[in-house]
Amino acid sequence: MLKILSMKKNQEAAAKKKPKTSAAQIRVQKDLTELDLPSTMETHFPDAADLLNFTLTIRPDEGMYKGGSFKFSFAINTNYPHDPPKVKCTQTIYHPNVDLEGNVCLNILREDWKPVLNLNSVMVGLQYLFLEPNADDPLNKEAAEDLRSRRDQFLQNVKNSMRGGSLKGRQYDNVLA
Amino acid sequence: MSSHESTEQNGSASHDWPDRYHHIDQVLDKPGPRTDPGFAPGAEVKTFLRDTCKILVIGAGGLGCEILANLALTGFKDIHVIDMDTIDISNLNRQFLFRPKDVGNPKAIVAADYIMKRVPGVVVTPYYGKIQDKDDDYYLQFNLVICGLDSVEARRWINATLVNLVDPENPESLKPLIDGGTEGFKGQSRVILPTVTSCYECSLDMLNKPTAFPICTIANTPRLPEHCIEWASVLEWPKVHGEKKMDTDDPEHIGWLYSVAAARAKEFKIEGVTWSLTQGVVKNIIPAIASTNAIIAASCCNEAFKIATSSAAYLNNYFMLIGTDGVYSFTFEHERRPECPVCGGESVDISISREWTVERLIEMLVEKQDIQIKKPSLSTPDKQIYLQAPPQLEAATRPNLEKKVSDLVPEGGEITITASSLPFSLSLKIQYR
Numbered sequence: 001m002l003k004i005l006s007m008k009k010n011q012e013a014a015a016k017k018k019p020k021t022s023a024a025q026i027r028v029q030k031d032l033t034e035l036d037l038p039s040t041m042e043t044h045f046p047d048a049a050d051l052l053n054f055t056l057t058i059r060p061d062e063g064m065y066k067g068g069s070f071k072f073s074f075a076i077n078t079n080y081p082h083d084p085p086k087v088k089c090t091q092t093i094y095h096p097n098v099d100l101e102g103n104v105c106l107n108i109l110r111e112d113w114k115p116v117l118n119l120n121s122v123m124v125g126l127q128y129l130f131l132e133p134n135a136d137d138p139l140n141k142e143a144a145e146d147l148r149s150r151r152d153q154f155l156q157n158v159k160n161s162m163r164g165g166s167l168k169g170r171q172y173d174n175v176l177a
Numbered sequence: 178m179s180s181h182e183s184t185e186q187n188g189s190a191s192h193d194w195p196d197r198y199h200h201i202d203q204v205l206d207k208p209g210p211r212t213d214p215g216f217a218p219g220a221e222v223k224t225f226l227r228d229t230c231k232i233l234v235i236g237a238g239g240l241g242c243e244i245l246a247n248l249a250l251t252g253f254k255d256i257h258v259i260d261m262d263t264i265d266i267s268n269l270n271r272q273f274l275f276r277p278k279d280v281g282n283p284k285a286i287v288a289a290d291y292i293m294k295r296v297p298g299v300v301v302t303p304y305y306g307k308i309q310d311k312d313d314d315y316y317l318q319f320n321l322v323i324c325g326l327d328s329v330e331a332r333r334w335i336n337a338t339l340v341n342l343v344d345p346e347n348p349e350s351l352k353p354l355i356d357g358g359t360e361g362f363k364g365q366s367r368v369i370l371p372t373v374t375s376c377y378e379c380s381l382d383m384l385n386k387p388t389a390f391p392i393c394t395i396a397n398t399p400r401l402p403e404h405c406i407e408w409a410s411v412l413e414w415p416k417v418h419g420e421k422k423m424d425t426d427d428p429e430h431i432g433w434l435y436s437v438a439a440a441r442a443k444e445f446k447i448e449g450v451t452w453s454l455t456q457g458v459v460k461n462i463i464p465a466i467a468s469t470n471a472i473i474a475a476s477c478c479n480e481a482f483k484i485a486t487s488s489a490a491y492l493n494n495y496f497m498l499i500g501t502d503g504v505y506s507f508t509f510e511h512e513r514r515p516e517c518p519v520c521g522g523e524s525v526d527i528s529i530s531r532e533w534t535v536e537r538l539i540e541m542l543v544e545k546q547d548i549q550i551k552k553p554s555l556s557t558p559d560k561q562i563y564l565q566a567p568p569q570l571e572a573a574t575r576p577n578l579e580k581k582v583s584d585l586v587p588e589g590g591e592i593t594i595t596a597s598s599l600p601f602s603l604s605l606k607i608q609y610r
């Protein structure tokens with residue numbers, strides 16, 4: 001049997017033994033304690049002992065969604081960061097990239113997720129959706145169509161929906177902070 | 178019971194007919210030009226391989242069947258195998274230890290029986306269950322571990338477990354891990370010497386991710402049958418079933434997804450949504466190619482043989498095979514990542530008074546010249562001790578600052594420290610004086 005143990009590299013290497021804290025757990029701790037969020041974003045943990053489930057509130061201070069308070073749930077599984085966090089908007093909002101079930105179209109949450117990305121990148125990406133809603137990747141097609149071809153109407157719809165109004169018979173949640 | 182006793186009970190000696198190992202012995206009876214200087218040819222190495230060496234195979238699927246057969250025929254005689262799955266009819270085209278009558282039975286048990294029947298003198302000990310069911314003592318009994326898994330999560334678990342097992346005081350605790358993996362025509366095998374070479378976690382960001390389609394494409398502009406299936410599973414399932422979790426092993430759930438996906442495909446005039454594609458997409462199954470499995474398993478077993486016998490230089494440390502266009506292979510040394518959360522970082526033993534508070538410990542970490550951590554966050558494997566941020570978690574853990582470390586961490590317990598000034602993390606092993 002190979003005598004790895006007599007290899008000279010070993011002594012130094014073996015001293016670097018690690019604890020049983022899982023890689024996912026360490027990584028989440030690192031991501032959360034090093035979050036660098038602007039004052040427009042805030043996390044909330046329903047259970048402070050559970051770092052894997054929390055909400056993020058985004059309050060844009062500019063752009064057409066200014067004045068709103070938008071809530072997202074984050075669920076991280078034990079295969080993080082191989083798997084991206086699962087993120088959903090918990091309110092019914094009028095936004096081209098968020099559907100009425102709260103699904104979010106943000107590339108780094110799905111097809112472009114990489115383990116080198118972190119929770120900070122996801123949160124910054126979400127905030128960006130409120131500053132620059134994107135009509136090219138629609139999840140709410142009507143909203144995207146309005147944004148593309150009837151911008152004034154779109155702005156009006158955003159304002160109306162944020163107050164809890166209804167559009168085309170669909171009631172939106174009041175998100176005014 | 179030692180392997181030696183168990184093989185004798187099975188009367189293996191009589192099964193080793195003359196010249197059974199003629200070809201293998203060409204390698205073990207004399208050194209070659211590239212043989213490790215530590216190699217001692219002759220009886221001793223053969224006895225080790227055939228009577229002493231205990232090897233664990235994780236996974237008895239596509240790769241596992243090949244690995245078990247190769248090991249048994251190479252002369253390993255004390256083989257253990259773990260697999261949590263039962264045999265599905267779709268396995269039979271390539272998992273050649275199984276027959277139609279075995280469908281529904283545990284892979285580990287059927288595979289073990291088949292190998293023992295076919296290769297006299299080999300003892301294969303199956304365990305039908307999860308690798309996570311077993312503790313450190315179980316893994317410590319083996320000389321080598323070979324993995325033929327299709328799950329990233331299970332690999333991360335066994336990798337972390339074997340890295341954690343390494344005890345500098347006990348040379349036997351370092352278990353070489355040979356990891357094989359295949360995806361269609363691509364595959365890789367690698368030799369991981371826990372804490373010495375790069376580990377599985379070190380290379381996590383090299384992995385091919387399962388194909389994910391942009392959610393807006395799924396929602397609006399489906400072009401492929403896969404888009405329709407993803408639409409059914411990602412968007413329609415939660416909409417219709419709410420909190421109810423989808424079970425990809427439940428035929429009723431797959432049936433529902435299939436009919437929803439088929440209806441959508443019809444609407445968009447897309448062809449090709451089938452039951453088996455639906456199952457494949459939601460379970461992330463990439464078609465398994467028998468020949469890729471055979472090549473990768475051969476490479477893994479070759480490494481196991483070389484490591485167990487020192488008869489030739491082993492792989493350092495990553496072999497990749499790309500069979501999509503012709504046959505291309507490439508071998509390279511994957512380097513350890515200093516910031517790897519499993520094998521990187523540092524472990525420091527410290528001895529503190531039982532009276533020390535968490536705050537006192539943090540002051541020490543900040544002041545200590547050789548550590549110099551700014552704003553450390555501390556946790557144990559099961560709880561947070563003190564987190565610097567976000568504000569809510571800082572407030573929730575602040576009361577711990579006044580508590581004694583000895584009330585939160587047992588003697589010999591470990592504290593994981595993260596801080597932006599650390600490449601990844603530091604682990605402190607606490608002793609009380």
Ligand SMILES: [Zn+2]
Nearest residue numbers: 376379517520
């Ligand atoms: Zn590593």
